[in-house]
Amino acid sequence: MRPTFVLRGVRVLDPLSGRDDERRDVWFEDGRLLAIDARIDKGGVAVIDLDASGGRHGAVLSPGFIDLHAHLREPGDPDAETVSSGARAAAAGGFTQVVAMANTDPPIDAPERVAEACAHAGGAAVRVLQVAALSRGLSGSELTDIRGCIAAGAVAISDDGRNAATPRLLVDALRTAGASARAVLVHPEDEEAIAQINNAHGSVVRCAQRPPGTESRAVDLAIRALAHAGAGRLHLQHLSTAESVETLRRARDGGLAVTAEVTPHHLGMWQPVAQPPEPAALLKVNPPLRTEHDRNAMVHALREGVIDAVATDHAPHRRVEKGADYDSAAPGMIGLETALAACITIGGMGGNWLPALVERLTAGPYRALGAGSGVFEPRLHTGEPATCVVFDPDAEWVVGAEPSASRSSNTPLLGERLRGKVLLTLVDGRIAYHDASRLQLAAETAAHA
Numbered sequence: 238m239r240p241t242f243v244l245r246g247v248r249v250l251d252p253l254s255g256r257d258d259e260r261r262d263v264w265f266e267d268g269r270l271l272a273i274d275a276r277i278d279k280g281g282v283a284v285i286d287l288d289a290s291g292g293r294h295g296a297v298l299s300p301g302f303i304d305l306h307a308h309l310r311e312p313g314d315p316d317a318e319t320v321s322s323g324a325r326a327a328a329a330g331g332f333t334q335v336v337a338m339a340n341t342d343p344p345i346d347a348p349e350r351v352a353e354a355c356a357h358a359g360g361a362a363v364r365v366l367q368v369a370a371l372s373r374g375l376s377g378s379e380l381t382d383i384r385g386c387i388a389a390g391a392v393a394i395s396d397d398g399r400n401a402a403t404p405r406l407l408v409d410a411l412r413t414a415g416a417s418a419r420a421v422l423v424h425p426e427d428e429e430a431i432a433q434i435n436n437a438h439g440s441v442v443r444c445a446q447r448p449p450g451t452e453s454r455a456v457d458l459a460i461r462a463l464a465h466a467g468a469g470r471l472h473l474q475h476l477s478t479a480e481s482v483e484t485l486r487r488a489r490d491g492g493l494a495v496t497a498e499v500t501p502h503h504l505g506m507w508q509p510v511a512q513p514p515e516p517a518a519l520l521k522v523n524p525p526l527r528t529e530h531d532r533n534a535m536v537h538a539l540r541e542g543v544i545d546a547v548a549t550d551h552a553p554h555r556r557v558e559k560g561a562d563y564d565s566a567a568p569g570m571i572g573l574e575t576a577l578a579a580c581i582t583i584g585g586m587g588g589n590w591l592p593a594l595v596e597r598l599t600a601g602p603y604r605a606l607g608a609g610s611g612v613f614e615p616r617l618h619t620g621e622p623a624t625c626v627v628f629d630p631d632a633e634w635v636v637g638a639e640p641s642a643s644r645s646s647n648t649p650l651l652g653e654r655l656r657g658k659v660l661l662t663l664v665d666g667r668i669a670y671h672d673a674s675r676l677q678l679a680a681e682t683a684a685h686a
């Protein structure tokens with residue numbers, strides 16, 4: 238459906254345009270954003286007044302969010318998530334573009350698989366941007382056909398979930414991807430050190446002991462590889478330690494092309510938590526939740542922009558994968574539908590930090606991927622089909638009270654009351670998500686038709 242209506246009294250936040258205007262009226266016609274003005278009166282067009290009902294700060298209109306980091310589990314585990322269900326969860330969270338990781342089963346590690354994945358995602362509720370693996374089978378031993386994967390549609394290169402590639406392989410990947418204007422996304426955890434600490438012989442993905450040094454060392458190695466490559470762009474995924482932030486800061490001060498993301502859970506949760514969820518493995522995530530000192534460092538780095546983007550690391554798992562004891566449970570939690578609210582409520586990004594948060598959900602991730610990578614510019618263009626989100630930063634809701642779009646429910650936030658609710662998500666002028674209980678869109682537009 239391509240709706241026609243006037244939104245009354247919203248705050249318009251458009252970071253790339255430098256725009257932060259209170260109390261604007263916004264006119265949509267057949268899904269096109271026609272005008273933003275102090276007052277718009279169009280006879281016969283339904284008016285949705287968010288000024289009166291929006292609470293203290295009022296509702297916000299911004300370009301659609303971009304999630305740099307999601308696991309959509311297809312192919313391989315459609316009971317946990319599919320591209321379709323993951324895309325609907327993204328839309329419910331205000332995301333209009335979502336970057337799908339390559340560690341599916343089989344992994345997306347060849348041009349044919351990239352092409353298949355892109356074709357499969359074509360009908361999804363939001364734009365799904367596909368990552369290609371850096372190494373065959375994510376094993377770290379042999380580079381994929383990076384040029385071929387990019388030609389087939391890959392938006393970036395990453396072995397996320399694993400970090401087995403040697404620095405030399407990473408240098409090659411950075412140069413090759415960089416020549417095609419693509420970033421390499423690195424999951425910075427030192428697999429060798431984790432194997433030793435846990436006395437593990439096979440995969441280290443489920444190992445529970447992952448002290449801060451295993452991340453800091455991997456961050457340092459990746460940044461050295463970038464310096465050595467002398468080309469390309471590096472993006473560090475889900476940073477979690479204060480030391481990582483300092484290493485990142487030095488690299489950026491030194492002029493290196495490195496960006497970074499933080500997850501809502503590393504912004505909002507730390508160990509030990511007051512009341513662990515049941516089962517406790519709902520808190521198990523790679524990298525793990527750290528100390529309050531680390532968490533504060535993450536919030537500070539995101540506020541000042543040393544960390545460029547909030548990324549969910551949405552990691553759906555079937556119940557049985559999380560019901561096991563902590564040590565053998567799968568790592569990760571879902572996050573697409575709760576990202577905005579978690580950042581506002583427990584992640585230190587509410588109130589006066591809202592414009593910064595919107596920047597880190599739109600322009601920041603856009604910068605990390607880079608113009609020309611295939612990501613769409615997150616900007617409110619008048620006259621064009623709208624790709625945007627309307628949210629109420631003050632509206633409260635309880636996680637899980639209404640059915641979620643995701644096929645999985647592995648989040649420690651289940652049952653929590655959060656602030657910040659997405660009301661409407663438009664993609665190319667079509668309604669991708671609509672909270673009908675808070676925004677009477679269909680009824681009002683129909684009544685005025």
Ligand SMILES: [Zn+2]
Pocket residue numbers: 397398399424474475523
């Ligand atoms: Zn990861």
